[in-house]
Amino acid sequence: MAVAPESSPAPRYRIQVRNVGNAPVDTTVRQELPAGSSPTAISAGGRSTSAGGSSTEVTWRLRLPAHSSTTLGTALAATAPGQPLTAPACAFTGDGSRPYDCATATWQAAGAPAAEVTEAPPWRRYPVLLAGLAVLLLVSAALLWVWRRRRGRRVTAAALATSGGPEGDRGTIYPRPAVPRSARRRRTPPVWLLVGAAVVVLAGVIGTAGWTATRQVSEIDTQKQPTSGAWMGSGVTGPVGVPLRESAFEFTVYRMSCGAPGSAAKTDGGGAAPANGRRCQATVGVRNVTGDQQPWHGQLQRAYLPGGRWVSTDEPATRAANLGRDIFADPMAAGTRMVLPLVFTVDGRDPPQQLELRSGVFSAGVRVHMP
Template sequence: MTTVSDGGRVVRPGGSTATEVTWRLKLPPESTTTLGTTLTTATSREPLTAPTCAFASDGRQPYDCASATWTAPGTATTQSQESTGWRRQAPALLAAGVALLVLGLVGLLTWRHRRRPVAAALASDGPGTIYPRPATPRPPARRRKPPVWVVVPVAATVLAGTVGAAAWSATRRVAAIDTDSQPTSGAWKGTGVSGVLGMPLREDAFEFTVYRMTCEPGRGARQCQATVGVRNLTREHQSWHGKLQRAYLANGNWVTTDESATRRVNQGRDVFADPVAAGSRVVLPLVFTINGREAPQRLELRSGVFSAGVRVDVP
């Protein structure tokens, strides 16, 4: 960072390795002001995203936020995605393969049992005749069925294969939506998207943008607050839940949203009680309570239990 407009201070928020510029302003009604700063990066080939927020005087309640990404000429901005299509198709492919194998076995056995030898001879001075000629007409031959000892094991195999494939698929899906499992490790609706602070990230129903992450100093139980923008990109109201929003530490442990603390910082309003209106956008703080001095390294946010969600690295 090289220059900051008048009144700005370069600070490092608690628990973060990043720096930010803050201004304290008093604006008369219907007035505007312009603030500016110049940023420098280690490499000009990497996209640079700079989020900006306007907070209340306490610095906790956001009025609104925005972000901009600067990309050097000739450099494309990319987002990592985790395709989950193969996870969805694996159980169906397994069941189909077992069914085809069993059907092929049944067809082979049926074909072999239906074969009958026929003896025929041609007369030397007349049309062909069947030899020996039956004395009386034979009753119509009954169609032979596979023996019971073949049908029962085949049916049991088909049933076991179908049940096993369904159970395997259900187990993986339950693990994906369980609130005690990794959110993006097995969810099958949408794709998992990763990004950084200030980058809008789209998942199944919402577009999430994390603008800021700060933590209280200390060693015991302390609170970390994330300023998050949520935009509903669907045509229907969408509900979301605090237990699905997680903060991950460097050791892999995670905590969900502290809903009571989040309600307090939102002036007593439960932000998860009412659904997000179709096409609307909200900016609000989410609070995570952690133990120890370690700060969260990543946030995972999701609109619902079936969504793969988004992951945001927080410095």
């Protein structure tokens, strides 16, 4: 598969499909159109259908002889002229269930960026705030200790220089007055208590920072809420069809399709599903951009539903969609790329609003907005 935008006033795309095998192939090509756009021209044999919600897709059914290729084309009418539009396309098996390959392209008229980096400013990061609070407490304790020492020295010097005789003359330290004055004792905490309190507060701050870090590690536990922080890389957000890179992987979500509510059954290869549950299958491209093999885990791939709820990958259903292959069992080799389906079991009538994909527990990951 290869998709390329054309240099035209309106969005236009060329889709090249090539059979590199030694036998004819029946394939279904689907191009996901951006939300709010509609096709104005489709090459012969294609038809436009609704993909659910506000999105539309163009579908072709092809039979490619061995070592042959064909070129398809679409032209779109955009609701916001001049804005970049991304339209990915995938070639599936004849029944449209498993992808052979996918490609994507962005028609760009104004040079707008396709993805935005959602890195929080330094003053909003929890580790920076905790470290600043700890330094502030230590500096405050040190200043208070220095001030108390200097004040104590001044008070002692003033008391020794004050005359204790009835004439009011200034005397010396010895001899002391026969009747000593009754000194009022100020009830102030000793220095060791202040320093100890500062140490306790500092230990609490360090403990809080450690607890926050532990919550990020707990992403493997699907019973806990997802975290918004990350330790490696910057969180990247983008739409469907745009390659998004995190610390180790480059993810591209090409399309998402969901069955009807109540269609998810245990017999279809997935786990236990709610009564109104359904399977949502995302076609995802994954590329290892590092020089080493990288493992990844199904529990770290999440679909976010309305209201902030989320579900992890349904690994039995994903294994069934990949012809029984456990795609998370073996690490990805350096520089390799896969296009594969990920299946999520959701409840209710609303489809997922966002996908969160990441290579590891400590990775910032990427977030893909669903149309």
